[in-house]
Amino acid sequence: MSFTSDQDVCSGLENLPVFVEGTVRKDELPVFQYSPENVPGPGCEMDPNEVTLPGCDCRTQSCQQGSCSCLQTHGEAYDSQGRLRDPGADGGEYSQPVFECNALCECSEACCNRVVQRGLSLGVCVFHSGSRGWGLRSLEPVPRGTFVCEYAGEVIGLEEARQRQHAQKAEDMNYIISVREHAGGGRVGETIVDPATVGNVGRFLNHSCQPNLFMVPVRIHSLVPRLALFAGRDINPGEELTFDYSGGYSNPQGKGPCQTKHDQQTDSVEDLKRKHCHCGAPSCSGFLPLDLSVIGNV
16 A cells, blocks of 8 residues: 655644555645634634633543542543443444543543544545545554544534535535534534535545444533544454444434535525435445535525
């Protein structure tokens, strides 16, 4: 396996470089500004990086359930190896809120409750996957429950998301993902992330109707969640990393907590045309997920 080793798509902003598989000219790669974390965009009502959550006063190497206010309030999301606890028998079923220790916490950077904030820690590479465009491949074994990467980009408002989608041309890629979280009292929170012009390595992940990653909203410093992707099963070196853009995993297509529309163009809801899915999974639904509520009318 050879790489275009002079082009780290992360621009040195991650813990590890991410090179491109094969020989690829620089002008053949997507043009975007790399950011390992979310950034506020138009319509964003809360800075995703502003520290607004309280911290614990644990002055230890790693927080303990019995004495840490963060773990007592939100529970232990990770095991001693930093893997997500009990993601479900088939993976992708984790539904508990995840809060990590933050900048106000007194615990060390090695705390077991600091995982997503450490950033990319697994070897991955970008490759061209043919009809599905660019993809992301693992270079090492990934045990089930392991954090792989974020889906980071501009956090934008609903109206901005609708305007961007209506402004797209038929050949344009659409990376917008909308995650809805259901809280008590019928309340629904929505986080919309677009890594088209500012984003991280997560923008290279392709959709699959039978994925090996699943998405979990993780809160660290702010109430704005980070969209973290974890391994739903053991992943072998060389496997393509994928997730279901509808937010599902082992559940039926389009029934997950996150509803998305990806690589889809429409001028109006009436003219809507779904794009064919080329994931190749035995359970393939035939079309990429589509979120009509984000498309809306402008």
